[in-house]
Amino acid sequence: MTVRIKEWPGTALSSKDFxxxxxxxxxxxPKAEYRWDAGVAIxxxxxxxxxxxxxxxxxxxxxxxLLPPRMFCEECFVPTSEWVFVKDxxxxxxxxxxxxxxxxxxxxxxxxxxxxxxxxxxxGMGILHLLGEVRPEDVRVGMRVQAVxxxxxxxxxxITDIKYWKPI
Amino acid sequence: xxxxxxxxxxxxxxxxxxxxxxxxxxxMYEAAxxxxxDAGVNPRKDVDSFICxxxxxxxxxxxxxxYVPDQLGGALRPVHTVTGDGIHALACAAMLxxxxxxxxxxxxxHSKHSDIRTPHHIxxxxxxxxxxxxxxxxxxxLAGLEMNxxxxxxxxxxxxxxxxVRKNLTNALLNPRAVYGAEVSLEDVLGAPxxxxxxxxxxxxxxxxxxxxxxxxAESVVDDLAGEPVWITGYGWxxxxxxxxxxxxxxxxxxxxxxxxxxRMAGITNPFQDLDFAEIDDSFSYKELEHxxxxxxxxxxxxxTLLEEGVTLPSGEFPVNVSxxxxxxxxxxxxxxxxxxxxxxxxxxxxxxPIQLAEVERGLAQSWRNLPTTTGCxxxxxxx
Numbered sequence: 001m002t003v004r005i006k007e008w009p010g011t012a013l014s015s016k017d018f019x020x021x022x023x024x025x026x027x028x029x030p031k032a033e034y035r036w037d038a039g040v041a042i043x044x045x046x047x048x049x050x051x052x053x054x055x056x057x058x059x060x061x062x063x064x065x066l067l068p069p070r071m072f073c074e075e076c077f078v079p080t081s082e083w084v085f086v087k088d089x090x091x092x093x094x095x096x097x098x099x100x101x102x103x104x105x106x107x108x109x110x111x112x113x114x115x116x117x118x119x120x121x122x123x124g125m126g127i128l129h130l131l132g133e134v135r136p137e138d139v140r141v142g143m144r145v146q147a148v149x150x151x152x153x154x155x156x157x158x159i160t161d162i163k164y165w166k167p168i
Numbered sequence: 169x170x171x172x173x174x175x176x177x178x179x180x181x182x183x184x185x186x187x188x189x190x191x192x193x194x195x196m197y198e199a200a201x202x203x204x205x206d207a208g209v210n211p212r213k214d215v216d217s218f219i220c221x222x223x224x225x226x227x228x229x230x231x232x233x234x235y236v237p238d239q240l241g242g243a244l245r246p247v248h249t250v251t252g253d254g255i256h257a258l259a260c261a262a263m264l265x266x267x268x269x270x271x272x273x274x275x276x277x278h279s280k281h282s283d284i285r286t287p288h289h290i291x292x293x294x295x296x297x298x299x300x301x302x303x304x305x306x307x308x309x310l311a312g313l314e315m316n317x318x319x320x321x322x323x324x325x326x327x328x329x330x331x332x333v334r335k336n337l338t339n340a341l342l343n344p345r346a347v348y349g350a351e352v353s354l355e356d357v358l359g360a361p362x363x364x365x366x367x368x369x370x371x372x373x374x375x376x377x378x379x380x381x382x383x384x385x386a387e388s389v390v391d392d393l394a395g396e397p398v399w400i401t402g403y404g405w406x407x408x409x410x411x412x413x414x415x416x417x418x419x420x421x422x423x424x425x426x427x428x429x430x431x432r433m434a435g436i437t438n439p440f441q442d443l444d445f446a447e448i449d450d451s452f453s454y455k456e457l458e459h460x461x462x463x464x465x466x467x468x469x470x471x472x473t474l475l476e477e478g479v480t481l482p483s484g485e486f487p488v489n490v491s492x493x494x495x496x497x498x499x500x501x502x503x504x505x506x507x508x509x510x511x512x513x514x515x516x517x518x519x520x521x522p523i524q525l526a527e528v529e530r531g532l533a534q535s536w537r538n539l540p541t542t543t544g545c546x547x548x549x550x551x552x
Contacts, residue, residue, distance in 0.1 A: 034228035
């Protein structure tokens with residue numbers, strides 16, 4: 001049907017029309033800045049990352065070891081009971097091969113975000129992070145991985161203190 | 169006839185100017201644990217639905233709804249968010265129960281204002297982007313405009329607004345939940361640095377952190393629960409024209425219409441006689457006077473006189489903001505209405521400690537959604 005239409009109704013606009021003010025718009029760039037208090041649980045989690053360690057909380061009601069740590073168990077709705085260090089090794093739960101950056105630039109070396117079930121934490125508990133030292137086509141669900149840490153001097157108490165997780 | 173609905177449990181996380189030790193999730197958990205203990209409910213088994221009030225821009229997270237269930241015991245349960253004041257959410261909870269869809273509903277609201285580094289810019293973001301924001305004035309200029317017109321139209325005075333500040337800051341001295349209690353003189357308020365004249369620096373409520381959780385229940389289950397019920401007998405809400413160039417300056421029409429809905433529902437014909445006390449919006453000093461008149465607690469132009477005669481003092485015939493209001497307690501963003509309801513519930517239960525009023529049976533809480541809005545909500549609460 002559309003092939004029969006030679007000339008579409010309406011006014012054609014190009015980006016130039018906007019730039020030159022032929023079409024009027026209003027521009028506003030919001031200034032939205034925050035500084036979130038990490039709190040008791042995540043505050044300790046970040047401090048331990050700086051030490052090169054992963055820490056979790058145990059709920060004595062259900063016995064689960066919760067990672068990232070929280071001061072309450074969302075299942076039992078009771079305060080969690082104690083701090084537990086977990087390992088910096090784990091198993092890939094799921095992953096994606098990202099060929100496109102957030103600004104739609106195509107990547108030669110894809111980013112490899114993955115959910116990793118961490119050893120020592122309860123099943124299904126772990127960390128969402130990045131994979132490295134692995135070819136995208138070699139990544140598998142169930143792959144064993146280990147954290148690659150920044151040097152102690154570089155670590156600042158942030159999730160990026162782990163550079164990525166590599167296969168072991 | 170739909171079921172009657174009561175607030176059966178209340179809890180809060182300490183109101184403070186900053187809360188560096190706790191995340192907002194931990195604050196919410198603290199308030200929730202207290203509310204559930206008060207009501208005697210287990211959120212994992214007994215609660216049919218959870219309602220939160222939050223604004224994504226204050227939180228700094230889009231679709232903030234997603235981050236609320238865990239710390240309320242609402243994981244994998246019906247949860248939704250209302251981008252309104254806490255009293256809007258209480259009305260939703262009551263309606264959810266009255267439809268028969270739920271028997272027990274939890275309502276939550278919090279402020280983690282201290283996490284926001286550019287609060288005035290976030291506030292500005294609520295203004296019309298095309299014909300208002302580009303003028304570049306601080307968002308509180310709207311309060312200056314509103315105050316000036318209100319004083320002009322109503323005949324109330326600048327000095328009477330200063331009296332509101334003195335009353336509420338003094339009231340706050342006795343309230344353990346209040347952050348900004350202080351002894352101030354009329355001269356202190358009038359002599360404070362001018363801010364958005366006629367509004368001075370002390371006429372503006374300062375922000376605070378804090379969280380509130382309430383358990384709302386149907387009459388059929390109230391007797392099975394531990395919490396002492398306070399009945400929700402009326403509610404209403406209203407939004408006026410948003411246009412700043414043509415809105416009805418000088419009168420809080422939204423509050424008048426919201427109150428009319430609530431009064432009709434609760435069978436109130438003469439609010440001053442039928443109610444015993446009120447916690448109402450005082451985000452800026454003049455708002456308490458403007459809202460008193462809109463709520464028909466006095467005739468237009470008489471709010472200031474009421475205050476001068478001591479009627480709205482804690483010892484007066486009709487105490488207003490015994491808690492210290494937002495000026496004395498601190499402004500709690502969307503949780504502000506829930507704080508006011510919390511104070512009313514404690515008063516009606518006789519649990520308000522050092523600020524307890526004698527012989528109160530029926531109270532009102534009212535909120536305004538702050539600048540630049542013309543949105544308000546009203547709730548009526550009763551002991552029996």
